Amino acid sequence: MIEFNDVTKIFPNGTVALENVNLKIDDGEFVFIVGESGAGKSTLMHLLLREEKVTSGVLRVGDYDLTNIPNYKIPYYRRQLGMVFQDFRLFDKKTVYENVAFAMRVIGEPTSVIKRRVPTILSIVGLVDKYKSFPTELSGGEQQRVALARALANNPRIIIADEPTANIDPKMKMDIMNLLVKINSKGKTVIVVTHEKNIVDYFQKRVITIRDGHVVDDRVGGMFDETV
Amino acid sequence: MRRYNVMYFISQSLKGLWRNGLMSLAAVTVLLSCLVLMGSFALLVYNVNENIETVAMLNEIVVIVDYEATDEQVQELSSQINRLDNIREVKYVSKEEGLESERSRYEEYSYLFEEIAEENPLPDVFKITYEDNSRVSNLVYQLGQLDHVNKVNNRTDIANDIENIKSGVSFIFIWFLAILFVISIFIIINTIKLGVEARSREISAMRYIGATNFFMMTPFVIEGIIIGLLAAGFGYLLQVFLYNTIYNAASNDYPMIHIAPISDVQMYVWLGFIVVGVVAGVVGSIISLRRYMKV
Ligand SMILES: Nc1ncnc2c1ncn2[C@@H]1O[C@H](COP(=O)(O)OP(=O)(O)O)[C@@H](O)[C@H]1O
Ligand SMILES: [Mg+2]
Numbered sequence: 001m002i003e004f005n006d007v008t009k010i011f012p013n014g015t016v017a018l019e020n021v022n023l024k025i026d027d028g029e030f031v032f033i034v035g036e037s038g039a040g041k042s043t044l045m046h047l048l049l050r051e052e053k054v055t056s057g058v059l060r061v062g063d064y065d066l067t068n069i070p071n072y073k074i075p076y077y078r079r080q081l082g083m084v085f086q087d088f089r090l091f092d093k094k095t096v097y098e099n100v101a102f103a104m105r106v107i108g109e110p111t112s113v114i115k116r117r118v119p120t121i122l123s124i125v126g127l128v129d130k131y132k133s134f135p136t137e138l139s140g141g142e143q144q145r146v147a148l149a150r151a152l153a154n155n156p157r158i159i160i161a162d163e164p165t166a167n168i169d170p171k172m173k174m175d176i177m178n179l180l181v182k183i184n185s186k187g188k189t190v191i192v193v194t195h196e197k198n199i200v201d202y203f204q205k206r207v208i209t210i211r212d213g214h215v216v217d218d219r220v221g222g223m224f225d226e227t228v
Numbered sequence: 229m230r231r232y233n234v235m236y237f238i239s240q241s242l243k244g245l246w247r248n249g250l251m252s253l254a255a256v257t258v259l260l261s262c263l264v265l266m267g268s269f270a271l272l273v274y275n276v277n278e279n280i281e282t283v284a285m286l287n288e289i290v291v292i293v294d295y296e297a298t299d300e301q302v303q304e305l306s307s308q309i310n311r312l313d314n315i316r317e318v319k320y321v322s323k324e325e326g327l328e329s330e331r332s333r334y335e336e337y338s339y340l341f342e343e344i345a346e347e348n349p350l351p352d353v354f355k356i357t358y359e360d361n362s363r364v365s366n367l368v369y370q371l372g373q374l375d376h377v378n379k380v381n382n383r384t385d386i387a388n389d390i391e392n393i394k395s396g397v398s399f400i401f402i403w404f405l406a407i408l409f410v411i412s413i414f415i416i417i418n419t420i421k422l423g424v425e426a427r428s429r430e431i432s433a434m435r436y437i438g439a440t441n442f443f444m445m446t447p448f449v450i451e452g453i454i455i456g457l458l459a460a461g462f463g464y465l466l467q468v469f470l471y472n473t474i475y476n477a478a479s480n481d482y483p484m485i486h487i488a489p490i491s492d493v494q495m496y497v498w499l500g501f502i503v504v505g506v507v508a509g510v511v512g513s514i515i516s517l518r519r520y521m522k523v
Contacts, residue, residue: 078435081438083436089432089436090433106434150437
């Protein structure tokens, strides 16, 4: 479970990016986070990743209290999250296979486990036949699927996707979204930050709207409502 | 550390060195030059000190015994001197031996000595050499305090001069080494920084996956250590070559200068190079990583 309790984030330059945010996201939920540019969506992600610390309030993710987590535990905490970015952030000099394998190598999985698990994950995202390709040889949609495979590699409890369809051509957007829904149906919490109204409207999931650092709307089965 | 990570770390380090080939080469070369400069300077200081020590040993203290002292008293004085600290050797020269050696020095005037043999004007003396140049004045003082000592002749001024030279040389030496060491670290910092910057995107992606700082830093630290070891290895070969060249030239042309053979010092050179090289590698890489490794 993810729990924001009166969370406020003020940057050193005085910008109030989030103010008194209260949110609860249960295990296994699928949540859209929407809002205009500058609303505070990315700040929310950075707090979740514990790249930034809350200024006040309490933020809990599972067993971790991110307000008080010691630095050395942060990498271990992050292994519960799978991150997907709009710019993919793949390792360009590694093949598809190596990108996924590397995520497992990082947390110290033995090679025997890696060899067994990578093909399974690649088959979930439908990229088994491209395992030898380099990211630059793939389309945007395919690269994002590699990123998704990498995010899944260590069996995280939560997948966080910041604008995952922003750099993907329209035909492939639904592809990625369907994959995220499929992953969610296997029990993982999925949080998707997006701008794209038609996607939000299509899936009929919980939608949290942020404006000027405040949660202004939070409804299940909601639509992207620009008037809120 | 997990076993299957060791190979990963080492291969990453080698790839890193290879990728920044030119910079790595420059780092090894500069560090090597620093090491050889340090080594040459250290060896120079070592040999200068050795030679100064030898010169210092030529100085002896001459203790002149009271003319009236009896044989027993001289005997007693001798054992007292031998009990003092910082004594290397004590040589007793009696009045008679003194006269005899003077006589042999001036053979052609030996007739003059016939006359004074009855009334030998020479005193009994002790000729003393000592262990430690820096504590001579103390020794001279103690000798002066003993009974039946008429006078203590010595050249404490030379001893003091030598001590001053030695401490001056050591002072410059330490500063010189410190500066070279800082330069070496600086070079490594820059090399590693280039590598880290080239891979900053990769590192940030690793961070999100949950890589520990240890995992991200280790390949770079090993890179620094490899640079240090390469510099130490080649530096050592160069140092030995240079030293032997000078050793051979000097022992032929200036036999009065005593130069320690390489076998006396090579162990220290080797150890020193390895330690300085590895420490520079580790410290340099950690400094350049610190900025990137914040959580
Ligand atoms: N590191 C930062 N320092 C100062 N201000 C920041 C920083 N990051 C974001 N902001 C500000 O915080 C607000 C929210 O930004 P962000 O969370 O990136 O919005 P969004 O992702 O919804 O577009 C903006 O006003 C932005 O300028
Ligand atoms: Mg943003």
